[in-house]
Amino acid sequence: MTPEKLAFENQKLEKRLCREVGRAIVDYNMIGEGDRVMVCLSGGKDSYGLLDILMKLQKRAPVNFELIAVNLDQKQPGFPAHILPEYLSKLGIKFHIETQDTYSIVKEKIEPGKTMCSLCSRLRRGILYRVARELGATKIALGHHRDDMLQTLFLNMFFGGKLKGMPAKLVSDNGEFMVIRPLAYVPEKDLIRWAEHRQFPIIPCTLCGSQENLQRKQVGNLLRDWDKQFPGRLENMLHALQNVVPSHLMDRSLHPFQTLQTTGAPVEDGDLAFDEEPLVAPAPAADADAEEVNVRPRATVIPIAATT
Numbered sequence: 001m002t003p004e005k006l007a008f009e010n011q012k013l014e015k016r017l018c019r020e021v022g023r024a025i026v027d028y029n030m031i032g033e034g035d036r037v038m039v040c041l042s043g044g045k046d047s048y049g050l051l052d053i054l055m056k057l058q059k060r061a062p063v064n065f066e067l068i069a070v071n072l073d074q075k076q077p078g079f080p081a082h083i084l085p086e087y088l089s090k091l092g093i094k095f096h097i098e099t100q101d102t103y104s105i106v107k108e109k110i111e112p113g114k115t116m117c118s119l120c121s122r123l124r125r126g127i128l129y130r131v132a133r134e135l136g137a138t139k140i141a142l143g144h145h146r147d148d149m150l151q152t153l154f155l156n157m158f159f160g161g162k163l164k165g166m167p168a169k170l171v172s173d174n175g176e177f178m179v180i181r182p183l184a185y186v187p188e189k190d191l192i193r194w195a196e197h198r199q200f201p202i203i204p205c206t207l208c209g210s211q212e213n214l215q216r217k218q219v220g221n222l223l224r225d226w227d228k229q230f231p232g233r234l235e236n237m238l239h240a241l242q243n244v245v246p247s248h249l250m251d252r253s254l255h256p257f258q259t260l261q262t263t264g265a266p267v268e269d270g271d272l273a274f275d276e277e278p279l280v281a282p283a284p285a286a287d288a289d290a291e292e293v294n295v296r297p298r299a300t301v302i303p304i305a306a307t308t
């Protein structure tokens, strides 16, 4: 690729990332006037990308909000503690590095060979909530992207017996914070390319020595294969998460199957008996590489979350 072509592609990618993050923020009313957003930074490509794009949107948003980057140094062996402070100082953004040796606790409590992730993430969550409280954060932003959300949906179906994904916005389990995922619409492949382009100083995520979650890895591979073989499939799947039809599922708490009555009048979305459901793909998003969506003021946001 010529340097000119590469520069053009990177510019398109930046516009797309800003548009998709802006769209998710608006759709789920994630950030409003006066918010103090704590951006959790792990040193991986996703959280670097999240901070980078939020900083770009912050400059042009019609609402004022604050960003504070927070990293938790868990004292994993070989963690290069200087990288994030140096990077964040250069950016000139407010940041806080919290140092807590959760690594030793996890090593001590979990038998060798057993997975450490659940205790590790529980400890991390507690610490991040405390830090958010101390910093006066109103929102906690995490770097999960579209593919994480789809993977979670499949994992919950395969192993949890639940039709449950990863929410774009939800109150924290202790009820205290609003957790937001502004990368909800962003494909992982775009974050990989953005990290290469921006040359983020990535910190490896294997320092703890924990086994990779095999099931998550397998589902990730499945999604990547589908994305190559059937372009648009992952976009449709994300769209499906936003278009739930309870009458066509089997959850008795979401649809009154027990007391259902006929009315004699045609029913939109009624049962088609032996006919197959027509499969109509949602209209593709307009090619808006030319257009950008900004974070809009809270008052102009349609609260679609009220339907959930």
Ligand code: SF4
Binding pocket: 116, 117, 118, 120, 121, 205, 208, 209, 210
């Ligand atoms: S991979 Fe390592 S750092 Fe991440 S949650 Fe698991 S034990 Fe903790």
